[in-house]
Amino acid sequence: MDTFFVGFLQGSDRVRYPYGYEDGKYDDPSSHTFGPSGPTAWLLRKRQTYRFGYDNGAVLNAGIPCGDVTKQSQDAVLVPMFRRTKDGRDQLFGMMATYSYQAEVYDDNAVRAFEWLAGALAKVLTREVEDREALRLLPAGDDTPNLLTSDHVMEYLSNRIAVLRGLADQALDVPAAADEPLRGYLEGIVRTAEQTQSELIEMMLEVDEGPERRFLSLTDAQQRVALLLVHGLDNEALATELGVRLPTVKSHLGVILRKYAMESRIQVAHDVRRYLAR
Numbered sequence: 001m002d003t004f005f006v007g008f009l010q011g012s013d014r015v016r017y018p019y020g021y022e023d024g025k026y027d028d029p030s031s032h033t034f035g036p037s038g039p040t041a042w043l044l045r046k047r048q049t050y051r052f053g054y055d056n057g058a059v060l061n062a063g064i065p066c067g068d069v070t071k072q073s074q075d076a077v078l079v080p081m082f083r084r085t086k087d088g089r090d091q092l093f094g095m096m097a098t099y100s101y102q103a104e105v106y107d108d109n110a111v112r113a114f115e116w117l118a119g120a121l122a123k124v125l126t127r128e129v130e131d132r133e134a135l136r137l138l139p140a141g142d143d144t145p146n147l148l149t150s151d152h153v154m155e156y157l158s159n160r161i162a163v164l165r166g167l168a169d170q171a172l173d174v175p176a177a178a179d180e181p182l183r184g185y186l187e188g189i190v191r192t193a194e195q196t197q198s199e200l201i202e203m204m205l206e207v208d209e210g211p212e213r214r215f216l217s218l219t220d221a222q223q224r225v226a227l228l229l230v231h232g233l234d235n236e237a238l239a240t241e242l243g244v245r246l247p248t249v250k251s252h253l254g255v256i257l258r259k260y261a262m263e264s265r266i267q268v269a270h271d272v273r274r275y276l277a278r
Contacts, residue, residue: 003067003099006121007040008202009092011212015040018201022067026194028162029201038063043080043095049115050078051106060099067099074103079115081122096121158200165193211275217259225252229269230276 005020005027013033020027034040042050042059052060052075060076067073078097082090096118100106106114168189177183218226228238238249253265260268 001098002071002101003073004097005066006094006096008094009040010204012216016201016204017066018198020066027067029158029197031201031204032064034063039078039097040095043078044092047080047092049080049111050076051111052076053104068101071101073099073101075100075105077106077111077114079118081118081125083122083126094122094125154200154204158197161193161197161200165190165197168193211271214260214271215275218256222252222256222259225249226256226268226272229265230272232269 001021003020003022005017007015007017010016010031014031015034016029016031018029020029037059039050039059040063050059052073057073057076060073060078076097076099078095080092081094081096083093085091096114098106098114168186171177172183172186172190177186215223215226224242225238228241233241235246235249235253239246242249256268257263257265260271262268262271
């Protein structure tokens with residue numbers, strides 16, 4: 001493995017990478033949008049493992065480079081990760097990948113082992129999501145929905161922690177760092193920084209995905225109502241703006257509140273603003 005990463009689908013066109021290694025060293029978490037021709041789009045279409053040998057790396061090279069961009073991968077395996085939705089469907093939510101700068105490294109046995117590992121990881125991650133959903137059902141203690149704040153703070157923290165980790169890495173190369181217990185302390189800082197960066201990126205999934213997921217669950221008519229709620233319109237004004245009868249507006253509002261799992265239109269309006277601002 002020259003390059004290894006775990007990626008999570010984010011919204012409709014983004015992937016976040018909280019875990020990645022290049023040449024055995026931890027790589028900073030990152031995120032990017034994906035196009036129609038790269039490996040992420042391929043996994044979404046085919047819903048099966050991608051191997052370099054399928055097309056001599058054509059799909060792999062059509063995506064955004066990862067790892068050491070000065071080198072070109074000669075073999076690769078990308079395994080999709082699925083979780084079961086409430087309606088019984090298998091939803092692709094992420095992928096695990098390994099790249100090599102040497103050709104024909106990953107034989108059938110290696111691919112099967114990698115697929116098993118990805119399946120085990122998917123089960124662990126699915127359980128973590130279920131636990132977080134259960135926590136959301138606990139009372140928040142006031143009228144404010146139990147939602148995370150903007151991810152700008154987390155982006156900033158992740159970048160600053162990367163600087164601290166880099167400083168600790170440099171300190172490990174100083175001759176004086178060869179002595180204990182100083183070396184142990186520095187290595188502990190590096191490990192903790194790596195773990196914290198990964199956890200922050202995972203939290204960003206919670207920050208970004210909720211508003212978009214909830215808004216896209218609405219029908220076109222319900223989305224129009226939700227967008228007008230941002231402007232604070234009452235039911236009569238909504239009916240006038242939309243050109244529909246008052247009972248229709250009330251029916252849409254009832255469905256929106258149920259889909260959002262919220263108690264007031266003010267909470268829905270706040271969540272829609274977060275979606276529009278992303």
